[in-house]
Amino acid sequence: GHPVYRDMSTTIFEHMSARARETGAINLGQGFPEGPGPDAVLQAAADALLTRSSQYPPMAGLVELRTAVADHYARHQQLDLSPQEVIVTSGATEAIAASLLALVQPGDEVLMLAPLYDAYLPLVERVGGVAKLVTLTPPDWRITREALAAAITPRTRILLMNNPVNPTGVVLREEELALIADLCVAHDLIAICDEVWEQTVYDGLPHRPLMGLAGMRDRTVKIGSAGKIFSVTGWKVGWMCAAPPIAALLARAHQFLTFTTPPGLQWAVAEGLAYPDAWFADQRAAYQASRDRLAAGLAAAGYVVQPSAATWFLSIDLPASGIALDDVSFCNRIIDEAGVAAIPISAFYPTRPVTHLVRLCFSKTDRTLDQAIERLAAFR
Ligand code: GLN
Incomplete structure (x- = not known):
């Protein structure tokens, strides 16, 4: 056949966002802020x-x-x-x-x-x-x-x-x-x-x-x-x-x-x-508050969260949270059963040496984060 390059599969971000659109799930998968921008x-x-x-x-x-x-x-x-x-x-x-x-x-x-x-x-x-x-x-x-x-x-x-x-x-x-x-x-x-x-x-x-x-x-x-x-x-x-x-x-x-x-x-x-330094500091402060809101809400729901010092992401530790699913299974379950999209950390490795962490995006409104927390709490 033709020499077709086969190793470019659809990215996990597009895959999960498409599934979130289909199912109407809250999309904490692909990293993007909610809303139109400043x-x-x-x-x-x-x-x-x-x-x-x-x-x-x-x-x-x-x-x-x-x-x-x-x-x-x-x-x-x-x-x-x-x-x-x-x-x-x-x-x-x-x-x-x-x-x-x-x-x-x-x-x-x-x-x-x-x-x-x-x-x-x-x-x-x-x-x-x-x-x-x-x-x-x-x-x-x-x-x-x-x-x-x-x-x-x-x-x-x-x-x-x-x-x-x-x-x-x-x-x-x-x-x-x-x-x-x-x-x-x-x-x-x-x-x-x-x-x-x-x-x-x-x-x-x-x-x-x-x-x-x-x-x-x-x-x-x-x-x-x-x-x-x-x-x-x-x-x-x-x-x-x-x-x-x-x-x-x-x-x-x-x-x-x-x-x-x-x-x-x-x-x-x-x-x-x-823009003045204060503009960037305000942005950081807002995202930090969102990180802390999601982390605290998840913790209250019994999830163990890995600390995150940067980006728009934090991770749930599944076994530490008492969940006996690997990251891909957990993501598939919560998108269908809880209505929340997330990203398995194993997608960031060509082999899967780490399968117990799930990435959630926190650059969302308080309302969306609270809803996602509620849904994930009910899933447990
Ligand atoms: N950087 C984004 C993320 O990690 C994804 C960007 C993209 O889908 N191209 O979620």
Whole structure:
């Protein structure tokens, strides 16, 4: 038959959202905030659509947005980027795809940490990369030098990682980032660091960009997402930042993927990135309150919840909650019997070493969270 690539199955997020639509379940599966998004940023987009051009913007993005991204990272993360080091993409997923297309040669080994975001492995394999996975396990998901070093060979070229981590809500510890940076320098690796959750870090924890560590400035591709920062996941505006020699390669891959990103949305995101610090702090505080509301409600209903320091997700520990189902069975049961959609953590591993955790999205209104808690309480 035809040489058809068979390993790109429908993502778990689309699968679960489709089932939630069919069944009318409350969707705590796929990660997206409830509601249309913050007024200010929606108004900025509406204004831009009416007053600015809707024709092709420059391929690498509007200079105003590239400048706004660089300024935002200088202000929030002490990075020193020039606008030329920022390429605007149609979402972070495109940035990941473009980075891999640009930087991986067939046969190159790509080091990744599991649990891993579900787009990584199919894309790495599709560009001809050889996946080398380091498997992390609960409860602390700790990264060790030994495990990383054991997975690196002379053919390793790229490290692809996520921090803060979806689905665990982990923020990598200082010493973990330091040893990652050390190994990247020692083995001359380029790090592609997906930092889309950088503005959803709670409990006063800072976000430390990998690019800011010693030796990493010119060997890191830093990926960001306006959808996450501004709670508008459908906008699909993202970016990738890298030193000029890498950025030039990234731009060439991007030009044949999407070429550009809607300019009205780029204008709005540029405006939003310049909001005062308090705006971002308020967003974080609201999401943190939602996290705490869901965690407390689930605990009161007898569920044991894993702590989450970041992202829009927390996890239920099934056996600790006295539930004798694996994660996939539990998700199938609660969507049909409780009317709540969730995501099994085993979907974030190519093999299923962890099958006892279920991810729930808490970026929802209090009313929706309370309803979901009530339904999950009744399911027990
Ligand atoms: N990032 C989202 C999540 O983890 C999913 C995005 C998507 O479905 N492409 O739920």
